[in-house]
Amino acid sequence: xxxxxxxxxxxxxxxxxxxxxxxxxxxxxxxxxxxxxxxxxxxxxxxxxxxxxxxxxxxxxxxxxxxxxxxxxxxxxxxxxxxxxxxxxxxxxxxxxxxxxxxxxxxxxxxxxxxxxxxxxxxxxxxxxxxxxxxx
Amino acid sequence: xxxxxxxxxxxxxxxxxxxxxxxxxxxxxxxxxxxxxxxxxxxxxxxxxxxxxxxxxxxxxxxxxxxxxxxxxxxxxxxxxxxxxxxxxxxxxxxxxxxxxxxxxxxxxxxxxxxxxxxxxxxxxxxxxxxxxxxxxxxxxxxxxxxxxxxxxxxxxxxxxxxxxxxxxxxxxxxxxxxxxxxxxxxxxxxxxxxxxxxxxxxxxxxxxxxxxxxxxxxxxxxxxxxxxxxxxxxxxxxxxxxxxxxxxxxxxxxxxxxxxxxxxxxxxxxxxxxxxxxxxxxxxxxxxxxxxxxxxxxxxxxxxxxxxxxxxxxxxxxxxxxxxxxxxxxxxxxxxxxxxxxxxxxxxxxxxxxxxxxxxxxxxxxxxxxxxxxxxxxxxxxxxxxxxxxxxxxxxxxxxxxxxxxxxxxxxxxxxxxxxxxxxxxxxxxxxxxxxxxxxxxxxxxxxxxxxxxxxxxxxxxxxxxxxxxxxxxxxxxxxxxxxxxxxxxxxxxxxxx
Numbered sequence: 001x002x003x004x005x006x007x008x009x010x011x012x013x014x015x016x017x018x019x020x021x022x023x024x025x026x027x028x029x030x031x032x033x034x035x036x037x038x039x040x041x042x043x044x045x046x047x048x049x050x051x052x053x054x055x056x057x058x059x060x061x062x063x064x065x066x067x068x069x070x071x072x073x074x075x076x077x078x079x080x081x082x083x084x085x086x087x088x089x090x091x092x093x094x095x096x097x098x099x100x101x102x103x104x105x106x107x108x109x110x111x112x113x114x115x116x117x118x119x120x121x122x123x124x125x126x127x128x129x130x131x132x133x134x135x136x
Numbered sequence: 137x138x139x140x141x142x143x144x145x146x147x148x149x150x151x152x153x154x155x156x157x158x159x160x161x162x163x164x165x166x167x168x169x170x171x172x173x174x175x176x177x178x179x180x181x182x183x184x185x186x187x188x189x190x191x192x193x194x195x196x197x198x199x200x201x202x203x204x205x206x207x208x209x210x211x212x213x214x215x216x217x218x219x220x221x222x223x224x225x226x227x228x229x230x231x232x233x234x235x236x237x238x239x240x241x242x243x244x245x246x247x248x249x250x251x252x253x254x255x256x257x258x259x260x261x262x263x264x265x266x267x268x269x270x271x272x273x274x275x276x277x278x279x280x281x282x283x284x285x286x287x288x289x290x291x292x293x294x295x296x297x298x299x300x301x302x303x304x305x306x307x308x309x310x311x312x313x314x315x316x317x318x319x320x321x322x323x324x325x326x327x328x329x330x331x332x333x334x335x336x337x338x339x340x341x342x343x344x345x346x347x348x349x350x351x352x353x354x355x356x357x358x359x360x361x362x363x364x365x366x367x368x369x370x371x372x373x374x375x376x377x378x379x380x381x382x383x384x385x386x387x388x389x390x391x392x393x394x395x396x397x398x399x400x401x402x403x404x405x406x407x408x409x410x411x412x413x414x415x416x417x418x419x420x421x422x423x424x425x426x427x428x429x430x431x432x433x434x435x436x437x438x439x440x441x442x443x444x445x446x447x448x449x450x451x452x453x454x455x456x457x458x459x460x461x462x463x464x465x466x467x468x469x470x471x472x473x474x475x476x477x478x479x480x481x482x483x484x485x486x487x488x489x490x491x492x493x494x495x496x497x498x499x500x501x502x503x504x505x506x507x508x509x510x511x512x513x514x515x516x517x518x519x520x521x522x523x524x525x526x527x528x529x530x531x532x533x534x535x536x537x538x539x540x541x542x543x544x545x546x547x548x549x550x551x552x553x554x555x556x557x558x559x560x561x562x563x564x565x566x567x568x569x570x571x572x573x574x575x576x577x578x579x580x581x582x583x584x585x586x587x588x589x590x591x592x593x594x595x596x597x598x599x600x601x602x603x604x605x606x607x608x609x610x611x612x613x614x615x616x617x618x619x620x621x622x623x624x625x626x627x628x629x630x631x632x633x634x635x
Contacts, residue, residue, distance in 0.1 A: 005202050047203060114177030115159045127155045132146070 006044055010051035014059070054113070062093040066111040068120070070104045085112070161224040165189075166204060168216045171365040172410045173207045175222045181205055184264055186225045191215050194245075195222075196229050196367070199411045206411045208367035210245060228264065231375050232257030233382040238326065241343060241357040244372040246379070249359065250343075261382055263374040267433035274439040276473075279504045280391060280448050283319030283561020284312060284489060286554040289513035289571055290520070291476055291496045294504025295389050296437025296446040300468055302453045302460065303478030307490050309452045311558045312476065313393040314342055316450065318349045319561035320391060326383045327355040328392040330376035333362045333369050333399030345559065360403075369403035377434045377447070384438065384445035392435070396452035397428060401464045418463045425467050432471050474498035487555060493520050506613035509564060512571040516550065519575070523547020542580070549579045552587040565609040569598045572620075573627050582634070594630055601626040 017028050036042050057063060065085055067073065073081070082094045089112065106121035163177030173195065178187070181197050187207055188194055193216060199206025209216065231246035234257045241250040248255050276294035293299045301309045317327045329346075331339050339359055346352050356379055360372035373394050380390040394400070401424055408421035416422045428451075435449035453468050458479065460469065469475055474497045483490035502510050526544055530536060536544070553574050556562065570591055573579055582590045599606060605619040605626075 007202055114162055114179050116162050117157065117159045119157065124155055128150065128153055131153050132149055 004039075006047045006051050009041070010048050010055055013048070013052055014055045060093070061091045062095065063089050063091050063112055064095045064097060066097050066099065068099050068101050068104060068109040068111070070100070070102050070106050070120070072100065073098065073108070081108075081110075085110070161226075163187075163205060163222045163224075165216060165218055165220045165222060167218065168209075168213055170406075170410050171209050171213055171367055172407070173209055173213070173216060173222070175205045175207055176203065178205045178222065178224050181224050182228065184228050186227050186229050188223050188225060189216050190220050196371075197224075198407070199413075208370070208407055208411075210365065210367055210371075213365075228262050229371070230260040230262045231378050232259070233261050233379055234258045237356050237379060238354060239352045239356070241339075241359060242375075243364075244358065244360040244368040244375050246375055259382070261378040263371055263378050264430075265378070265381065265434065267430065268436050268438060268442070272436075272438050272442040274437045274444075275503075276437055276500045277503045278437075278446075279506060279509075279564075280316070280325070281319055281323060281564050282312070282316040283563070284315055285556055285562060285567050285571070286489060286491045286493065287312070287476060288505075288509060288564060288567055289554075290493055290517045291474065291491070291498040292500070292502065292504045292509070293448065293450075293474075293498060294437075294500045295448050296435065297474070297498070297500050297504065298432045298435045298449040298451065298472040299498060300451050300453060300472040300475040301478070302455060302465060302469070302475050303490070304455050304458055304480050307478035307480055307483050308488060308558070309454070309478060310338075310342070310395055312478075312489055313395060313450055313452060314345060315559065315561050316391065317346060317355055317393070318351050318559065320354060321350060324389060325354065326380075326388055326390045327351070328358065328376045328380045328390060329355060330358045330373050330392065330394050332360055332372050332394065332396060333403060334359075334395065336361050336363070349559070362399075366403040366406040369400060370407055373397070373400055373431050377431060377449075380447045381434065384447050385443055387443045387445045389445060390447045392447055392449050394431075394449065394451040396454050397468055398454045398464050401427070420463055424464070425471075428464075428468055429471050432468075473500055487551060488558070489556060491554075493517065494524060506564065506609070508568045508609045508613060508615040508619075509571075511615045512568050512575055515575055516571065519543075519546060520550055523550065545580055546574075546577070548584050549582070549587055550574055552584055553579070553591060555588075563610075565606045566595050566599070568609055569595060569602075569606075569623060569627075572623060576624075576627075578627050578631055590634060593634065594627065597630040598623060598626045601629070 013032055017025060020028060036045060063085065067081070078096060082096065085094045104120040104122050107119045109120050110117045161178055161180055163175040166174040166176050178197070181200065183197065183200055185197050186194055187197060193209055193211040193213065195207040195209040197205050197207050207222070232255065233246070234255065236255050240248055240252065240255055242255070243249050276296045278295040280293045280295055282288055282293060287293065301312055303309050317329065320327055329342070339357070339361070343357060346355055358372055358376040358379065360368040376392055376394065380392045383390045401420060404424060404427055405420050409415060409419065413421045432449055432451060435447045437446035438444055451468060451472065453465050455462065455465055460466070477492045477495040478490045479492045482492060498504070505513070522543055523546070526540055527547065530544060553570060573594060579587060579590065602622045605622045608614060608616065608619050
């Protein structure tokens with residue numbers, strides 16, 4: 001018997017729930033939960049849900065961007081960021097999830113799935129430190 | 137140094153500094169145990185790609201699974217915590233190489249460990265590389281002079297060959313390897329000694345011996361000690377062969393010794409089991425054959441069009457109670473082009489090197505011998521095989537005919553001549569002189585216990601008396617009738633004075 005990966009299950013859930021009405025979805029959900037219980041996969045449900053989230057985002061051409069910054073971003077900066085990321089990742093919708101972190105000193109750090117674009121002052125100082133130590 | 141100078145220098149460095157903006161692939165540590173980390177994320181990572189941990193530890197991605205990546209860690213893993221950020225470097229694991237590495241002791245990552253300062257490297261070589269193809273290769277026909285009579289005469293090794301040294305513990309496997317390195321002085325050969333899972337004291341002993349013999353001038357030692365993590369033992373032979381390839385690419389001949397591949401397989405088994413790969417025979421993973429075949433296949437002799445260098449590999453495998461049918465010995469025997477089989481019984485009988493001539497073989501054979509050696513050693517293997525057969529047979533009865541008795545006597549002398557002390561490699565022209573005397577029957581009436589004395593005297597005498605012959609063998613490797621006559625005359629003269 002081939003083993004089902006979390007991705008396979010998440011993909012199957014997505015396909016059966018796609019374009020379903022509210023009432024139909026309730027039935028689908030109950031069947032999914034029964035399936036998970038029967039196959040003893042309930043403990044894996046957080047991972048399956050995470051995968052499902054990624055699939056839904058991918059299919060609906062949406063990305064969730066975690067933005068870490070030392071100060072709150074202005075509306076204009078957010079707009080600029082949204083346009084830039086929309087073009088870079090070729091998606092229709094960009095959702096920004098902001099987090100404030102004073103330790104970053106300045107600039108922003110952008111996290112999309114497992115990709116990081118680090119434009120913070122803290123990172124720059126760290127790189128400068130590495131550069132100086134290597135040279136010496 | 138003035139403060140101004142420091143400030144100016146710092147200013148200059150800061151001016152020169154530019155940080156590039158780039159998107160980095162990252163993951164997060166899910167769990168860490170026994171030198172292994174399970175990491176989430178790192179979606180586009182390649183197999184064998186290097187990763188870095190927050191405190192500067194390095195690792196390599198080995199298991200690429202759907203949700204996680206299995207990473208082997210090369211440094212102290214005790215500071216790595218769950219949730220730590222892991223960055224992909226985009227580089228396949230590579231080692232720094234340069235000509236300055238000769239004479240140094242480095243670890244499995246190519247970093248010096250002998251305290252003689254940083255090795256400045258001009259290049260890096262990937263540790264995993266596809267072996268050279270058929271088009272680039274040349275057949276093996278140039279000898280590697282090991283300086284050990286029994287090997288050079290009966291089991292010759294050629295440049296580009298892979299010859300396994302196999303035997304139980306304490307049978308002299310490393311001794312053969314070290315003697316071979318010592319004998320490469322002036323032979324235009326670079327040596328790489330890879331020590332895998334050995335005691336540091338043993339390595340130190342070998343290093344001192346090589347230094348004493350002047351062999352460190354052309355030798356590199358790659359060490360992954362027994363106290364170091366298994367991932368380092370796993371990559372050490374690949375590091376060694378990458379260093380060897382650096383020299384081969386310059387058209388040089390390289391000799392590489394893997395001491396030993398049994399421990400390498402054990403280290404790989406440990407890593408594989410920790411990575412939850414399914415175990416097979418003797419709990420080794422299914423790809424343990426490929427582990428060694430891809431390593432040993434990198435030994436080759438390239439043709440002139442592709443640089444003309446060569447890598448000769450002498451892997452060592454340790455057996456348990458002489459069992460050559462265990463998993464790793466059978467694998468490596470089938471990969472290599474022959475084996476030198478060492479036996480405990482012979483060792484304790486005083487036959488050293490304890491080579492079992494019957495079970496040892498070189499598949500390249502006499503093609504890798506100089507003409508002179510081919511001529512004198514041609515019948516030696518047969519003589520010895522017949523001797524062993526008759527020796528067993530003669531134990532049952534005392535009535536033996538003269539021909540049999542003569543063969544037994546010749547055999548006893550052949551065994552005696554092939555004995556050789558450790559760290560005393562013999563030049564090939566001397567070997568030719570001694571073996572000629574043996575195979576032509578000049579030793580038949582010399583008492584067995586005086587063979588060594590006769591041999592030493594003969595070498596000294598012939599070296600003085602037959603300078604032309606020695607020069608001929610040394611320079612042209614040829615065997616001529618004139619040379620033979622000169623040698624024959626000298627042996628007869630010496631023998632008539634020997635008492």
